[in-house]
Amino acid sequence: MIVDRQRVSLKTLPDERGYFGEFGGRYVPETLFGPLLELEEAYGALRDDAAFQSELGDLLREYVGRPTPLTLANRLSDACGGARIWLKREDLAHTGAHKINNALGQALIARAMGKRRLIAETGAGQHGVATATVAALLGMECAVYMGSDDMARQAPNVLRMRLLGADVHPVDAGSRTLKDAINEALRDWATNVRHSHYLLGSALGPHPYPMIVRDLQSVIGREARAQCLAQMGRLPDALIACVGGGSNAIGLFHPFLDDDVEMIGVEAGGEGIDGGRHAARFADPQRGRLGVLHGVRTYVLQDDEGQIALTHSVSAGLDYASVGPEHAHLRALERAHYTYATDDAALAAFQALCRYEGIVPALESSHALAEAMRLAPERSRDEALLVNLSGRGDKDLDTVTSLVQGGAL
Numbered sequence: 001m002i003v004d005r006q007r008v009s010l011k012t013l014p015d016e017r018g019y020f021g022e023f024g025g026r027y028v029p030e031t032l033f034g035p036l037l038e039l040e041e042a043y044g045a046l047r048d049d050a051a052f053q054s055e056l057g058d059l060l061r062e063y064v065g066r067p068t069p070l071t072l073a074n075r076l077s078d079a080c081g082g083a084r085i086w087l088k089r090e091d092l093a094h095t096g097a098h099k100i101n102n103a104l105g106q107a108l109i110a111r112a113m114g115k116r117r118l119i120a121e122t123g124a125g126q127h128g129v130a131t132a133t134v135a136a137l138l139g140m141e142c143a144v145y146m147g148s149d150d151m152a153r154q155a156p157n158v159l160r161m162r163l164l165g166a167d168v169h170p171v172d173a174g175s176r177t178l179k180d181a182i183n184e185a186l187r188d189w190a191t192n193v194r195h196s197h198y199l200l201g202s203a204l205g206p207h208p209y210p211m212i213v214r215d216l217q218s219v220i221g222r223e224a225r226a227q228c229l230a231q232m233g234r235l236p237d238a239l240i241a242c243v244g245g246g247s248n249a250i251g252l253f254h255p256f257l258d259d260d261v262e263m264i265g266v267e268a269g270g271e272g273i274d275g276g277r278h279a280a281r282f283a284d285p286q287r288g289r290l291g292v293l294h295g296v297r298t299y300v301l302q303d304d305e306g307q308i309a310l311t312h313s314v315s316a317g318l319d320y321a322s323v324g325p326e327h328a329h330l331r332a333l334e335r336a337h338y339t340y341a342t343d344d345a346a347l348a349a350f351q352a353l354c355r356y357e358g359i360v361p362a363l364e365s366s367h368a369l370a371e372a373m374r375l376a377p378e379r380s381r382d383e384a385l386l387v388n389l390s391g392r393g394d395k396d397l398d399t400v401t402s403l404v405q406g407g408a409l
């Protein structure tokens, strides 16, 4: 496919109906159609509003701690041999991951729309914590829906959200995890839309969410691009990011779409693709098929009857059955390439970064790191691989300790 990048920039997507090629759209009940149009219109105005952008920029700098650094992982690169590995340090953002960029931006949009209450879904609790944080900052009410199984598994994050003033609602329906929490959050929004905003946590869901979340997370790629030019004197050769819903990856990729830079998304390979115990929507041609989940047409892991498949990953943040529509499109165009890392590879990368660089990465980010460590020896020393270190790993210490026996620990 020949793309005239001067005229047809991929940056202009989605189209006015919310599609990235054949992916995206707005598959929702009628009650939610009006609220989504209202959000689209409000965001369309705020996007170019100088006062809004200036307040967002100030808070990103003074509250979130941006710009986050770009760090050369020198010892890790030497140990791998070959290409240099650079890290975009989202682990150093307030609350310990990139999720705050989106939560803060959407909370400001909600406030500008006259809403005083935020609704969020959360799986591991990271997005719930980010939303509860910005609600406290801006003096807004906050309701977080969380599967009751997830609440038991992530008790410290439940405590954290409650300390921050959020109402955490257990969801007992279905598999009592993220998918069911999203259903409840949508129900709350449909009932309370006059004064509540649904603060969706990834580049997913019905239009305009994938676009809004991508725009808000693109601060990662904008900073990284400028930092590469300043610190390396050039652009990197490849960008590598883990893909759950896809927000940290699209936030890194988007500002580079018109550049001659390779892009690699890394899904959760779990215990391997064959047994089905994974969350690799693109890597499993049998279970990962085009479908609709939570309002958007994209790749969805499903069984033979089209029911949503159960997923598995050592990292809760990558453990979701569908993937953001913009990634599905970039893959169809072959502009970005998608692969996976298994639980074991992610755990090995986690330990390597601790030992070689003194940085404890999130297990999600360790998937991207695993791919960089696999790729580096195949590439020349002049090449630069830029890994999005989407979060820090303090939340994962119990998981890692229980999984790593003998060996290094």
Ligand SMILES: *Cc1c(COP(=O)(O)O)cnc(C)c1O
Binding pocket: 097, 098, 099, 126, 201, 202, 203, 242, 243, 244, 245, 246, 247, 248, 249, 317, 318, 362, 364, 365, 390, 391, 392
């Ligand atoms: C939630 C999370 C992810 C996955 O979400 P994306 O929307 O795909 O970015 C990745 N890393 C960390 C640290 C997370 O908390």
